Amino acid sequence: xxxxxxxxxxxxxxxxxxxxxxxxxxxxxxxxxxxxxxxxxxxxxxxxxxxxxxxxxxxxxxxxxxxxxxxxxxxxxxxxxxxxxxxxxxxxxxxxxxxxxxxxxxxxxxxxxxxxxxxxxxxxxxxxxxxxxxxxxxxxxxxxxxxxxxxxxxxxxxxxxxxxxxxxxxxxxxxxxxxxxxxxxxxxxxxxxxxxxxxxxxxxxxxxxxxxxxxxxxxxxxxx
Amino acid sequence: xxxxxxxxxxxxxxxxxxxxxxxxxxxxxxxxxxxxxxxxxxxxxxxxxxxxxxxxxxxxxxxxxxxxxxxxxxxxxxxxxxxx
Numbered sequence: 001x002x003x004x005x006x007x008x009x010x011x012x013x014x015x016x017x018x019x020x021x022x023x024x025x026x027x028x029x030x031x032x033x034x035x036x037x038x039x040x041x042x043x044x045x046x047x048x049x050x051x052x053x054x055x056x057x058x059x060x061x062x063x064x065x066x067x068x069x070x071x072x073x074x075x076x077x078x079x080x081x082x083x084x085x086x087x088x089x090x091x092x093x094x095x096x097x098x099x100x101x102x103x104x105x106x107x108x109x110x111x112x113x114x115x116x117x118x119x120x121x122x123x124x125x126x127x128x129x130x131x132x133x134x135x136x137x138x139x140x141x142x143x144x145x146x147x148x149x150x151x152x153x154x155x156x157x158x159x160x161x162x163x164x165x166x167x168x169x170x171x172x173x174x175x176x177x178x179x180x181x182x183x184x185x186x187x188x189x190x191x192x193x194x195x196x197x198x199x200x201x202x203x204x205x206x207x208x209x210x211x212x213x214x215x216x217x218x219x220x221x222x223x224x
Numbered sequence: 225x226x227x228x229x230x231x232x233x234x235x236x237x238x239x240x241x242x243x244x245x246x247x248x249x250x251x252x253x254x255x256x257x258x259x260x261x262x263x264x265x266x267x268x269x270x271x272x273x274x275x276x277x278x279x280x281x282x283x284x285x286x287x288x289x290x291x292x293x294x295x296x297x298x299x300x301x302x303x304x305x306x307x308x
Contacts, residue, residue, distance in 0.1 A: 069296070154253050154274075155281035162248035166241055203237040210238060214292060 003179065007099040022106035029090050029103060058086070062209070069213040070220065077216050080120060084113060085209040092171060092201030096194065104204075105171040110164035117212045118160040125219035136219070163211060170204045231300075235293075242289055246282040253278015 003009070008024040011017075017024070040055040048056055062082045066074060088104060095102040103109045125133040139148035174197050181190045257274025261267045 151277055151281045151284060154256070154278055155249055155285050158245060158249035158252045158278075158281065158285060161252060162241075162245040165248065166244050169244075203233065203240075206234070207237045207241045211241065214289070218288070218292075 003099075003101055003175075005099055006101055008101075020106070020108070021101060022103040022109055025094065025101060025103040026091070026109060028100075029087060029094060032090055033086055062086075065209070066213060069210065070217040073220050074213065074217055077120075077124065077213075080116075081209055081213055081216075084117070084212055085205055088113070088167070088208055089201065089205040092205060093198075095171070095175065095197065095201070101175070102171050104167050105175050107164060107168045110167045111160070113167075113208070114160035114163035117163060117215060118156075121159075121215045121219045124216055128220055129222075133219075159211075159215060163208065167204055167208055170200050174200050235297075238293055242286055245285045245289060249282030249285055250275070250278045253281060 006021060008028070009021050012019070012021060012024060036051075036055070040051045044052060059082060062085050063078055066078045066081050070077065091102050091104045091109070093102075094100045095105070122133075125136065129135075137149050137152040138145045139152075141148075174193070178190055178193050178197065181193055253274045253276070254271065256278070257271035260270040260274065264270065
């Protein structure tokens with residue numbers, strides 16, 4: 001890609017692996033998350049310290065946000081939301097280490113995440129309301145129902161597209177800007193861009209999880 | 225101050241993301257219409273109708289998202305007022 005050197009890109013060439021670099025980086029992120037979770041939960045203490053403390057703060061923050069956005073009913077979907085948040089956050093932040101590219105800078109990873117959210121919202125809606133879930137798509141006036149139905153379907157199809165494109169655009173755009181600055185003036189000038197990268201990583205994680213929660217909450221509530 | 229700053233970043237992230245949901249719905253409508261036209265050989269009617277539907281859906285998406293955010297903000301303001 002645009003990177004001068006990627007550790008996993010090099011590894012892929014050496015080992016003749018036929019998977020994309022973003023898949024390898026996704027596996028790395030998964031590995032990091034699994035190891036972190038195992039380490040944090042290995043010796044749980046009443047008074048947390050160190051790693052357990054950090055993870056508790058993170059999980060509690062996401063949990064509060066989930067309860068605030070989805071209400072008490074949404075508590076059941078907290079694991080999905082927290083997984084999305086942690087995965088995207090680590091994926092975005094991994095770009096700050098030289099030689100690593102964020103898997104979220106590839107549209108395929110984001111499409112997988114967004115389609116998961118898309119499928120999940122409708123499954124949640126069907127589970128919660130049964131066949132009455134279709135009323136969500138009908139609108140209040142019965143003779144307008146066919147038109148509203150079509151509009152709603154298009155609106156719902158737009159959700160995974162906008163979710164994946166937003167994350168992809170932000171991460172990939174930041175990568176390219178960084179690389180261009182690096183090739184123009186490799187000294188000090190990319191630093192503000194890198195700072196912005198940290199901000200973008202957090203904001204995009206937040207936006208993705210918030211929208212996922214808003215969509216799930218929308219499927220949970222009663223038809224208007 | 226800290227709470228204000230957190231709120232600001234939250235709204236910033238949220239509102240900056242509203243625009244793309246409008247564009248995405250328009251694009252979905254356009255793509256649907258374009259391929260239906262190709263399939264049914266009815267250029268340009270399907271493209272136009274589905275683009276119109278896509279634009280309406282986009283505005284509806286923006287409306288739903290903003291309404292929800294406004295409601296949440298109002299709720300939070302009420303909470304703050306009750307506490308102080």
